[in-house]
Amino acid sequence: xxxxxxxxxxxxxxxxxxxxxxxxxxxxxxxxxxPAEVVITANQAARTAGAEAGMTKLxxxxxxxxxxxxxxxxxxxxxxxxxHTVACMFSPRIESVENAPGTYALDIRGMSGLFGDEAQLANxxxxxxxxxxxxxxxxxxxxxxxxxxxxxxxDRISVVPPGHEANALRDLPLHVLNPTAEQAETxxxxxxxxxxxxxxxxxxxxxxxxxxxxxxLHLLARGAAPHLMFPLEPSFEESLAERMELDFPVExxxxxxxxxxxxxxxxxxxxxxxALAIALLRVVLHLDRGKEHERIVRPALPLExxxxxxxxxxxxxxxHPPSATILKLELYAQSAAPYxxxxxxxxxxxxxPGRLEILLARLRKLLGEERVGSVELKDDHRxxxxxxxxxxxxxxxxxxxxxxSVATALRVCRPxxxxxxxxxxxxxxxxxxxxxxxVVHEIAGPWRVSGQxxxxxxxxREEWDVRLKAESAERVCRIxxxxxxxxxxxxxxxx
Amino acid sequence: MPSSAAxxxxxxxxLANRVPAALTLKIKQAPELFAxxxxxxxxxxNGGIPRGCITEIAGAASTGKTSFGLSAxxxxxxxxAACAWVDVSDALSPESAAAAGxxxxxxxxxxxxxxxxxxxxxxxWSRLExxxxxxxxxxxxxxFAAIVxxxxxxxxxxxxxxxxxxWYRYRLSAEQARTAVLLLTQTPCANSCAAxxxxxxxxxxxxxxxxxxxxxxxxxxxxxxxxxxxxxGSMIHQKKPPMRAEWPAETxxxxxx
Numbered sequence: 008x009x010x011x012x013x014x015x016x017x018x019x020x021x022x023x024x025x026x027x028x029x030x031x032x033x034x035x036x037x038x039x040x041x042p043a044e045v046v047i048t049a050n051q052a053a054r055t056a057g058a059e060a061g062m063t064k065l066x067x068x069x070x071x072x073x074x075x076x077x078x079x080x081x082x083x084x085x086x087x088x089x090x091h092t093v094a095c096m097f098s099p100r101i102e103s104v105e106n107a108p109g110t111y112a113l114d115i116r117g118m119s120g121l122f123g124d125e126a127q128l129a130n131x132x133x134x135x136x137x138x139x140x141x142x143x144x145x146x147x148x149x150x151x152x153x154x155x156x157x158x159x160x161x162d163r164i165s166v167v168p169p170g171h172e173a174n175a176l177r178d179l180p181l182h183v184l185n186p187t188a189e190q191a192e193t194x195x196x197x198x199x200x201x202x203x204x205x206x207x208x209x210x211x212x213x214x215x216x217x218x219x220x221x222x223x224l225h226l227l228a229r230g231a232a233p234h235l236m237f238p239l240e241p242s243f244e245e246s247l248a249e250r251m252e253l254d255f256p257v258e259x260x261x262x263x264x265x266x267x268x269x270x271x272x273x274x275x276x277x278x279x280x281x282a283l284a285i286a287l288l289r290v291v292l293h294l295d296r297g298k299e300h301e302r303i304v305r306p307a308l309p310l311e312x313x314x315x316x317x318x319x320x321x322x323x324x325x326x327h328p329p330s331a332t333i334l335k336l337e338l339y340a341q342s343a344a345p346y347x348x349x350x351x352x353x354x355x356x357x358x359x360p361g362r363l364e365i366l367l368a369r370l371r372k373l374l375g376e377e378r379v380g381s382v383e384l385k386d387d388h389r390x391x392x393x394x395x396x397x398x399x400x401x402x403x404x405x406x407x408x409x410x411x412s413v414a415t416a417l418r419v420c421r422p423x424x425x426x427x428x429x430x431x432x433x434x435x436x437x438x439x440x441x442x443x444x445x446v447v448h449e450i451a452g453p454w455r456v457s458g459q460x461x462x463x464x465x466x467x468r469e470e471w472d473v474r475l476k477a478e479s480a481e482r483v484c485r486i487x488x489x490x491x492x493x494x495x496x497x498x499x500x501x502x
Numbered sequence: 503m504p505s506s507a508a509x510x511x512x513x514x515x516x517l518a519n520r521v522p523a524a525l526t527l528k529i530k531q532a533p534e535l536f537a538x539x540x541x542x543x544x545x546x547x548n549g550g551i552p553r554g555c556i557t558e559i560a561g562a563a564s565t566g567k568t569s570f571g572l573s574a575x576x577x578x579x580x581x582x583a584a585c586a587w588v589d590v591s592d593a594l595s596p597e598s599a600a601a602a603g604x605x606x607x608x609x610x611x612x613x614x615x616x617x618x619x620x621x622x623x624x625x626x627w628s629r630l631e632x633x634x635x636x637x638x639x640x641x642x643x644x645x646f647a648a649i650v651x652x653x654x655x656x657x658x659x660x661x662x663x664x665x666x667x668x669w670y671r672y673r674l675s676a677e678q679a680r681t682a683v684l685l686l687t688q689t690p691c692a693n694s695c696a697a698x699x700x701x702x703x704x705x706x707x708x709x710x711x712x713x714x715x716x717x718x719x720x721x722x723x724x725x726x727x728x729x730x731x732x733x734x735g736s737m738i739h740q741k742k743p744p745m746r747a748e749w750p751a752e753t754x755x756x757x758x759x
Contacts, residue, residue: 357584357608358645366643370612370636378613382596382606393596398610403582406605413540414601415721415751416568418593418654449710451717472719474710481704482564483722499595501722501753502568502654 017109153230172230177203256332284309286343445475561702566724583647641675721752
């Protein structure tokens with residue numbers, strides 16, 4: 008059994024959905040390169056007023072009361088993605104019908120356990136499509152092509168029991184079979200107006216007059232055309248994209264956030280329908296003078312919470328604002344399995360992932376990008392070589408580490424502070440640091456360290472551990488001598 | 503004439519909708535304690551530093567404040583909880599942290615920087631301000647078992663100018679978030695907001711060449727003096743003498759011997 012849904016006048020429906028002000032007006036959609044733009048479709052009111060497909064833009068504009076609107080292919084692609092998601096909810100095997108944008112055929116064998124009988128399924132399917140903002144006709148027939156013809160030719164829901172296809176198609180006009188203009192003219196000349204009349208003709212006679220294509224049309228009219236289904240295997244990730252072109256250039260971030268909220272919502276709905284979460288959001292802002300501003304927000308854990316994602320986007324865009332006014336925005340998402348973790352019964356062992364992301368974004372804004380995170384030691388001989396990595400605490404787990412004695416911590420001077428040193432027999436005896444005169448009370452060293460001698464970044468120094476005493480203070484420090492710059496500096500204080 | 507108990511009951515009943523138990527003293531639960539990983543210090547602190555309170559450690563340079571802080575953070579991260587280190591002077595050495603046994607993945611390191619606000623780089627205010635704001639954000643977010651606010655290199659004249667309201671706010675937030683706030687300073691500045699106040703001092707000096715002919719810095723002994731412990735269930739009027747703990751800290755290379 009196949010269920011086919013067909014949103015009639017798809018392009019016009021999309022235009023009305025995206026621009027609510029068009030809903031109560033007569034409008035015609037135009038497409039093509041200016042000035043050779045032609046009307047591709049029009050809504051019911053515009054058709055009544057005289058607009059029809061194939062007119063030039065100028066002709067359409069002369070009809071009073073009809074608004075002429077340019078078609079936006081991005082909106083249609085986005086609407087198709089919505090319909091595709093709806094279709095995927097009802098069957099794993101779906102096929103997009105050729106020559107009818109927005110029309111999908113679903114193989115519903117074995118779906119009765121989930122959605123009830125055919126009529127119930129058709130009803131639920133239509134309601135889902137209407138909830139997504141589209142009007143559609145639904146047909147449930149055993150034959151694939153018969154279902155397509157019925158959905159295109161009959162309003163609302165049609166359910167045809169097996170074996171009654173020809174009967175159901177009998178009264179449908181011939182255009183549902185999608186004949187070429189020439190064939191349609193021939194049939195019109197013969198006085199054939201409906202599928203039933205075409206089916207009543209003898210097959211061999213029809214073939215002898217219109218050729219082999221007549222056989223196929225005859226089979227279609229009888230509802231007996233064979234069809235091999237090629238189910239779509241769409242890339243779900245590719246469908247996670249939203250685009251919007253702005254009527255007026257936007258400078259401020261606040262109005263942009265309203266649009267981003269709507270787009271994030273749509274993406275989240277799509278992702279949630281597959282029980283997934285958003286692992287990455289990529290915003291592409293098309294700016295004035297052809298520039299592009301791209302930002303990637305990558306939460307440490309996949310999120311399915313709209314306010315959190317939106318706050319992250321806001322903080323990121325505030326930290327890295329675009330350099331010019333925004334003309335168009337695109338939002339891409341990447342999905343991943345949502346994060347699950349067992350926390351403490353009464354107290355959280357670690358910050359909540361969503362709140363942590365926002366906290367980190369706020370801290371990055373306050374302190375700087377490279378100054379917030381976890382630290383990772385580098386495999387390097389240079390003392391204190393490290394890199395900052397994003398803070399993502401692993402799941403709470405107790406770890407047993409071998410118990411050593413307490414380690415003396417070194418407080419590092421970043422950058423190292425230059426000091427004056429008085430030497431006796433190549434060993435420091437006095438240190439002048441921050442306006443204070445320290446006497447070297449005890450000394451250990453020198454420890455000669457060097458590295459990366461093979462490259463430009465080679466380094467070497469002599470390190471000394473010294474106990475310094477002034478009148479009132481005493482401190483243990485590590486001082487170093489750089490033989491290349493012949494400069495002494497304090498590396499840090501033991502504390 | 504109604505007895506005081508009756509008046510009290512009457513007042514409490516009238517205010518019951520607005521303030522529950524207005525005239526009854528709130529029974530304070532003994533706070534949960536985090537072991538610091540130093541047995542000598544834990545013995546003096548009756549188990550460790552309190553959760554949901556401010557612990558202040560004041561002392562001059564080279565008196566073991568950072569070593570103590572890292573040891574406490576190491577013990578907490580090893581229990582599986584997350585910690586944060588707010589570094590006013592950007593002085594934390596990741597090598598020292600790793601040597602102390604800190605699980606680096608569970609430690610959020612916030613490094614205040616002077617470059618963010620070019621105009622006032624000569625003063626420590628930009629760094630301090632950033633660090634205080636960051637601590638505020640961390641406490642509001644919650645979920646961190648301990649937050650170390652490292653102001654060891656901030657001069658006393660600057661640290662004492664931090665408004666007392668900041669510490670009051672931290673105390674309340676720490677209590678609500680059940681976070682242990684560890685404050686490392688040169689001079690006490692949180693005053694009465696700190697539930698536990700410690701003073702760090704150097705203990706007796708171990709000479710560099712104590713273990714052989716080659717002079718080598720192998721470690722230090724420090725003293726931690728308990729000045730005040732608010733959570734101690736002792737008599738208020740009897741002033742207890744401060745208790746001291748002496749503890750050793752060793753350098754990495756001395757472990758190899």
